[in-house]
Amino acid sequence: MKRITSINSKDFLPQLSVDVVIMGYQDGAIKCLLLRIKDKWLLPGGYVEQKQSVEEAAESVLELRTGLKGQHLKFLAVFGSADRDFKKEREAFLENPALKSIEIDDPDFFSRRYVTLSYYALVDIDKIHPELSFLDEEWQWFDVSKLPDMWMDHKDIVMTARERLKDDIRQEHITHNLLPEQFTMPALHQLHQVILETPIDRSRFQKTMLATDKFERLPKLKKDSPGRSPYLYRVKP
Amino acid sequence: MKRITSINSKDFLPQLSVDVVIMGYQDGAIKCLLLRIKDKWLLPGGYVEQKQSVEEAAESVLELRTGLKGQHLKFLAVFGSADRDFKKEREAFLENPALKSIEIDDPDFFSRRYVTLSYYALVDIDKIHPELSFLDEEWQWFDVSKLPDMWMDHKDIVMTARERLKDDIRQEHITHNLLPEQFTMPALHQLHQVILETPIDRSRFQKTMLATDKFERLPKLKKDSPGRSPYLYRVKP
DNA sequence: ACAAAAGTGTTCAGCCTACACCCATGG
DNA sequence: CCATGGGTGTAGGCTGAACACTTTTGT
Structure with a gap:
């Protein structure tokens, strides 16, 4: 103080x-x-x-x-x-x-x-x-x-x-500090939905984001929950 | 003063x-x-x-x-x-x-x-x-x-x-006070081009503007210059 | 009649949307 | 092997861009 x-x-x-x-x-x-x-x-x-x-x-x-x-x-x-x-x-x-x-x-x-x-x-x-x-x-x-x-x-x-x-x-589109430096598309998707207060189609979202060419794909994330492991992404430098 | x-x-x-x-x-x-x-x-x-x-x-x-x-x-x-x-x-x-x-x-x-x-x-x-x-x-x-x-x-x-x-x-799209209350589409077109500092296709412009449903068509304008007389429009109340 | 200006139509490409389907993984 | 969640494909509709065509009017 x-x-x-x-x-x-x-x-x-x-x-x-x-x-x-x-x-x-x-x-x-x-x-x-x-x-x-x-x-x-x-x-x-x-x-x-x-x-x-x-x-x-x-x-x-x-x-x-x-x-x-x-x-x-x-x-x-x-x-x-x-x-x-x-x-x-x-x-x-x-x-x-x-x-x-x-x-x-x-x-x-x-x-x-x-x-x-x-x-x-x-x-x-x-x-x-x-x-x-x-x-x-x-x-x-x-x-x-x-x-x-x-x-x-x-x-x-x-x-x-x-x-x-x-x-x-x-x-x-991007996250500034709202997500960690490396994040998954589902996480970004979730963030957009929360901010915009509206559901967004998952498929469309992923494609729109990747089309902007602002994101870079990294190796996959190891997950503990059931289901396929998502890729990690980061904002291109 | x-x-x-x-x-x-x-x-x-x-x-x-x-x-x-x-x-x-x-x-x-x-x-x-x-x-x-x-x-x-x-x-x-x-x-x-x-x-x-x-x-x-x-x-x-x-x-x-x-x-x-x-x-x-x-x-x-x-x-x-x-x-x-x-x-x-x-x-x-x-x-x-x-x-x-x-x-x-x-x-x-x-x-x-x-x-x-x-x-x-x-x-x-x-x-x-x-x-x-x-x-x-x-x-x-x-x-x-x-x-x-x-x-x-x-x-x-x-x-x-x-x-x-x-x-x-x-x-x-609209003009506020930059155009008189009644104006022609060519005039609005011209204004947009000047403000945006870029040429805009005339056809596309007219259709986009009318599609907004913000404008109301009035009787035609009598012109003195050669060419077809344009309609007058005004912003809908 | 012709040129100039305004209005309309047509085509094509690209994009958004919704949904279906396919993959990977843990239990 | 199935439930769960992530990734991708596709058909339909809408929109925008470019350009061609038609209509109107002064000279």
Whole structure:
């Protein structure tokens, strides 16, 4: 857990925050990493330093929470409504004693109206050991179709990311970090069905994927379950 | 021309600006509205008021420059690099005497690092009589493939919008405000070719468009040029 | 009548779809 | 040897590309 002792508001772009929807694939479901403060959950987020690009700020959030650099990270959307003024909500969860021990030059730093720039990242859940920061009390991976109560409009942000994922996989087919480096066609097939929330013909799927010429066949996998052993594939370099 | 006498920096979200690429279709080319300050051009833009959503700020810019409300306006992208610090450039064009007569409580208001949220709008050029604001000296519609020297990274923003237009017309086919309410298929064909920068088979085009069932055929157009008179169409309500 | 412009038809290839069938493996 | 699951084949339908043909109209 990171130790922060003071915040100088002038180091950051005011009233601008960055939230990152960190998603992975586990147990046949798309999951996203959420943090708990009090009785509700929220997205990992942060602020943009004066000397930092917005993109870098998002990378920092991702790195802080996952320990990993250079993951698949893309811009999602701007959340900039005027009624996006969650003063009461923020004040509620800012009653945290951890916060009281931190020096902040600007007492309203947290409670102003913010414009949020959201990003989304795809990661390998098994490779990640999330870290708590100074305000959040717990982390957990949630199935994006079974989200808990969340602070502010963070549920909207997650759902936006979840929909974007559909467009992405339709265009790119590939898995980024949602599958291990080597994977089987049935696994890829399963992933596509879960993301698109629709059944896809197995035969057509295999042929369409191989026709893209993006995948490379490797030796067969030894299996323990009954039935024919599938080939392994990887994304061509 | 709008008269501004003073600026209170606290009324706006700091270090956040909104630029709008206003595009139209005229003389067989996609054009965009630019403003001149000194010897270079820039996009119409503005800031986000504290009580205003980002979207509303973009609408204001559009309305201020075109006099029209409710035009087709969509989010484009974030421009948020850390080296996006155009202090020298801003200072150069802020030597404008018009600015000296305006009271600003924060002398650095214009010259800080900004994160820009860009939007793009599609308008009917012939319906618009652009207005100058307090800093810009001249407005002009430029063919997006023949842009002049521009301030900061505004040329990148225009090119991003120009590319986005391709995706949009591929998905939606329709014209928004780029053609008059009633138009001919040859005109629509021409527009698609210009936007996509590629020749499209005339026959295929007509059939594909009619197959979408988005268009409604109206009585024929009386023409003056030689050749058969085309039908008029409009987008179905 | 002719050229130019708009609208329609025809053919062919390729792709998507659905389903059937064949292979490999563990119990 | 059969149930299970992976891989491949095929017939039918749809769609898109290219090009030919017909219709309309000004000169």
